[in-house]
Amino acid sequence: MTIPISWYLLLSAFLFACGVMGFLIKRNIITIFMSIELMLNGVNLSFIAFATRFGTLDGHIFVFFVMVVAAAEAAVGLAIIISVYRTRETLNVDRVNLLKL
Amino acid sequence: MHIFLFLLFGLLCAGGAINLLIQRKPINSALSLIVVMGSLALIYLLLGAEFVAVVQVIIYAGAIMVLFIFVIMLLNAGEEEHTKGSKVAKIIGIPGLITGFIIGVSVLLQHGPQEKRIHIGELYGSASDVGMMLFTKYLLAFELTSVLVLIAIMGAVVLARRSHSS
Numbered sequence: 001m002t003i004p005i006s007w008y009l010l011l012s013a014f015l016f017a018c019g020v021m022g023f024l025i026k027r028n029i030i031t032i033f034m035s036i037e038l039m040l041n042g043v044n045l046s047f048i049a050f051a052t053r054f055g056t057l058d059g060h061i062f063v064f065f066v067m068v069v070a071a072a073e074a075a076v077g078l079a080i081i082i083s084v085y086r087t088r089e090t091l092n093v094d095r096v097n098l099l100k101l
Numbered sequence: 102m103h104i105f106l107f108l109l110f111g112l113l114c115a116g117g118a119i120n121l122l123i124q125r126k127p128i129n130s131a132l133s134l135i136v137v138m139g140s141l142a143l144i145y146l147l148l149g150a151e152f153v154a155v156v157q158v159i160i161y162a163g164a165i166m167v168l169f170i171f172v173i174m175l176l177n178a179g180e181e182e183h184t185k186g187s188k189v190a191k192i193i194g195i196p197g198l199i200t201g202f203i204i205g206v207s208v209l210l211q212h213g214p215q216e217k218r219i220h221i222g223e224l225y226g227s228a229s230d231v232g233m234m235l236f237t238k239y240l241l242a243f244e245l246t247s248v249l250v251l252i253a254i255m256g257a258v259v260l261a262r263r264s265h266s267s
Contacts, residue, residue, distance in 0.1 A: 003107050006209050008148065011111050013209070015137070017202045018118035024194045028181045030127045030173055034134050037165065038118060041141055044153075051226070052148045057234050060226050063153050064235070067160050068246050072253030074165045078172045079260035085176050086263075091127075092181075 008049035015042030029084070029091050033077055040070050107147055110140040127178045131169050138162040150226040 015038055022035030044063045051059025084096055117137035121130045138161045145154040235243055 003104055003147075007107065007111070008144070009209050010206060011114060011144070013202060013205050014115055015118055017198055018115075018122060020198050021195070022122050024198070025122070026181070028127050028178065030169065030176075030178055031121075031130050031181070034121065034127075034130055034169065037161075038121065038134065038137065041138060041161070044157075045141060045144065048145055048148050048150050048153060051150070057226060057230055060150055060153050060231050061234055061239050063150075064156065064231070065239075065242065065246060067156060068250060071160055071165055072250055074168055075253050075257040076260065078168055079257040081172060082176070082261050091176065091178055 005049055005053045009046055012042045012046040012049065015039075015045065018042075027092055027094060029081055029093050029096070032093065033074075033081070037070060037074070040066060103147065107144065110143045110147075113137075113140040114144065125181045127173050127181075128170065131166060131173060134169075135162055135166050138166070152226055152228045152231045155228075 019035045019037075019039030019042060022038065023032055026032050026035060044066055047059040047063045047066070051057065081091070085091060088096060090096070114137050117133040117140065120133040121137070124130045124133065138157060142154045142157040142162070145157060
């Protein structure tokens with residue numbers, strides 16, 4: 001049995017849409033951050049699907065770079081979340097509306 | 102067999118993504134995100150990307166999610182508070198998202214790449230091929246990435262450090 005490549009692209013679009021939806025409806029800053037990771041995963045899946053479609057390896061390299069950037073982003077973003085929690089004692093994004101105390 | 106595996110892990114993936122949205126506690130969302138990432142690694146294997154599948158498990162499901170769960174436990178993040186979301190997000194955002202998703206699906210199904218199909222055992226994304234390409238064609242980008250990671254490490258240390266002055 002074989003699978004058409006567009007099924008993978010549909011799954012990728014679904015994951016990206018779930019990520020955008022979570023970004024819009026979630027109030028907890030950590031969950032919003034996880035939605036961003038979900039969007040990155042959806043994009044990675046479409047990179048791999050197109051790499052298989054065109055028979056090149058460039059998509060795999062791009063996915064590798066996306067993962068490295070996501071790791072750097074997670075480290076810096078979670079440090080920012082810790083420092084925000086230290087000054088404001090809350091994780092609700094609606095209460096974090098000033099850059100400075 | 103191939104289509105069964107795709108359907109199983111694709112549904113697991115979609116279910117995890119929906120569960121991430123409906124859970125109210127961040128720790129449950131994090132665990133369902135791990136399910137999404139693990140099943141995505143198996144879908145990468147179905148697509149023949151061995152190296153990316155292994156890296157997905159090690160970096161995403163391993164390193165990044167451990168960092169997330171560590172922060173959730175450190176900050177003792179409880180249940181999400183109910184507040185009124187912004188009206189713009191409700192009125193424009195969600196219908197716009199659904200419309201965009203439907204347009205994307207219809208375009209993909211009509212004009213998307215249909216001909217090429219993937220066979221079992223058509224693995225070509227092995228670690229040696231990816232490594233050869235990474236260190237020849239994309240060498241400059243690879244070196245720049247190492248600088249980026251170094252800056253990120255320093256930024257994380259500086260941001261998360263307790264200030265001793267106050």
